[in-house]
Amino acid sequence: MLPSYYEFFNPVKIASGKKALDNLPYELNQLDVKRPLIITDKGVAEAGLVRIVTSAFADSGVTLGGIYDDVPPDSSSETVKTIAKVYLQNECDCLIAVGGGSPIDTAKAVNILVSEQSDDLLKFAGHDVLRRPLKPLIVVPTTAGTGSEVTYVAVIADPGRNVKMSFTSVHLYPRLAVLDPRMTVTTPPKITAATGMDALTHAMEAVTCLQKNPVSDAFAMAAIELIRDNLIKVVKNGKDEEGRLAMANAACLAGAAFSNSMVGLVHSLGHATGAVAHVPHGQAMSIFLPYAFEYNLEKTEPDVARLLLPFGGSDEYTGTPATQRARRTIELIKAFRQTLFELCALPRTLKEAGVPREQLETIARKAVDDGSLTFNPVEVDYSDAMFLLKEAYE
Numbered sequence: 176m177l178p179s180y181y182e183f184f185n186p187v188k189i190a191s192g193k194k195a196l197d198n199l200p201y202e203l204n205q206l207d208v209k210r211p212l213i214i215t216d217k218g219v220a221e222a223g224l225v226r227i228v229t230s231a232f233a234d235s236g237v238t239l240g241g242i243y244d245d246v247p248p249d250s251s252s253e254t255v256k257t258i259a260k261v262y263l264q265n266e267c268d269c270l271i272a273v274g275g276g277s278p279i280d281t282a283k284a285v286n287i288l289v290s291e292q293s294d295d296l297l298k299f300a301g302h303d304v305l306r307r308p309l310k311p312l313i314v315v316p317t318t319a320g321t322g323s324e325v326t327y328v329a330v331i332a333d334p335g336r337n338v339k340m341s342f343t344s345v346h347l348y349p350r351l352a353v354l355d356p357r358m359t360v361t362t363p364p365k366i367t368a369a370t371g372m373d374a375l376t377h378a379m380e381a382v383t384c385l386q387k388n389p390v391s392d393a394f395a396m397a398a399i400e401l402i403r404d405n406l407i408k409v410v411k412n413g414k415d416e417e418g419r420l421a422m423a424n425a426a427c428l429a430g431a432a433f434s435n436s437m438v439g440l441v442h443s444l445g446h447a448t449g450a451v452a453h454v455p456h457g458q459a460m461s462i463f464l465p466y467a468f469e470y471n472l473e474k475t476e477p478d479v480a481r482l483l484l485p486f487g488g489s490d491e492y493t494g495t496p497a498t499q500r501a502r503r504t505i506e507l508i509k510a511f512r513q514t515l516f517e518l519c520a521l522p523r524t525l526k527e528a529g530v531p532r533e534q535l536e537t538i539a540r541k542a543v544d545d546g547s548l549t550f551n552p553v554e555v556d557y558s559d560a561m562f563l564l565k566e567a568y569e
């Protein structure tokens with residue numbers, strides 16, 4: 176059934192292919208910019224990935240404005256301010272984020288400061304505070320997970336108040352996302368698995384959350400099929416360029432889906448677990464996905480049954496009685512996690528992820544306050560969250 180009203184929006188140009196980065200000089204020229212600041216982190220720089228980006232500029236009219244390669248995992252307003260200064264001192268005119276969700280979100284926040292000529296990031300936190308277009312931001316993702324290259328969201332820590340600030344605005348959309356498998360062949364197996372499970376969660380929550388619509392469904396279903404066929408392949412063989420490109424596309428499709436349909440319970444539990452116990456986002460997604468899906472089944476059964484087609488394949492779908500398909504989808508999610516555990520020790524439980532049992536109450540309290548719950552199809556209170564955390568514990 177169609178929603179009585181819905182919106183779907185995504186303005187990001189996608190350039191995808193084995194040598195997609197080679198088009199960068201043309202793309203920058205189209206955007207009328209010639210002095211980019213590259214924002215990345217140490218892991219990405221040490222993997223030699225920045226060199227691939229800069230060598231794409233050789234013999235072009237583009238002059239590199241600078242490289243900032245020290246973005247930490249939980250990027251803060253302080254880091255953002257430091258990078259904004261580098262941008263201004265070096266007279267840059269655009270930003271290129273090269274990395275996973277951390278450098279990408281950082282670049283979005285730097286763009287706010289340099290475009291608004293401000294050093295007070297806090298002023299722009301929240302929904303729709305930005306009023307005008309920012310400088311062009313180009314994103315080259317090096318993990319296939321967050322989908323931040325096509326979302327209008329940035330999350331940045333405010334160390335002064337010990338909170339994570341969220342920024343959402345149409346002006347935060349990057350202008351271009353470049354999906355080039357050379358940028359993900361170096362992602363280690365466990366990070367590949369965790370970030371891939373983040374993408375799977377985006378796609379699966381997109382199909383079940385309250386703002387779902389036919390367009391976000393189409394993007395999500397395509398993403399799930401690509402993840403089914405490629406995630407385990409690239410965890411086994413990171414050098415598989417076809418598989419890496421397929422996963423980069425899957426993460427991107429899932430990102431476009433969830434930034435319209437929104438996400439729910441898996442993300443609220445995961446955000447809280449990340450904040451309290453510092454479990455990486457993708458690992459937390461993988462741990463909670465089957466339990467949260469079981470919990471939501473009373474409202475989502477038909478949609479979860481539909482997921483069996485892209486996730487299980489046509490034989491599995493037709494061979495399973497209609498009344499069993501939703502349960503079968505959840506069984507297959509558990510089997511998928513088991514394979515990833517055997518291949519690269521991706522944790523299946525909170526205990527395996529190193530979460531102390533004493534932290535469950537604090538996590539439950541934070542989870543019920545998380546904004547993602549607004550879009551979950553079933554209400555969740557503190558005792559429900561505790562029930563789910565205990566189920567996911569061991």
Ligand SMILES: NC(=O)c1ccc[n+]([C@@H]2O[C@H](COP(=O)([O-])OP(=O)(O)OC[C@H]3O[C@@H](n4cnc5c(N)ncnc54)[C@H](O)[C@@H]3O)[C@@H](O)[C@H]2O)c1
Nearest residue numbers: 218219222275276277317318321323326328358359361362
């Ligand atoms: N804005 C959004 O829409 C959105 C959505 C989901 C998550 N996020 C944010 O994204 C962040 C998580 O991002 P992530 O999961 O991509 O991880 P990440 O960016 O923190 O990277 C994880 C680690 O992998 C390394 N790495 C990344 N790519 C590599 C490569 N190709 N080769 C070798 N090493 C590589 C990095 O150096 C880092 O050490 C969180 O802060 C989360 O809040 C944002």
Ligand SMILES: [Fe+2]
Nearest residue numbers: 321373377456
């Ligand atoms: Fe996520």
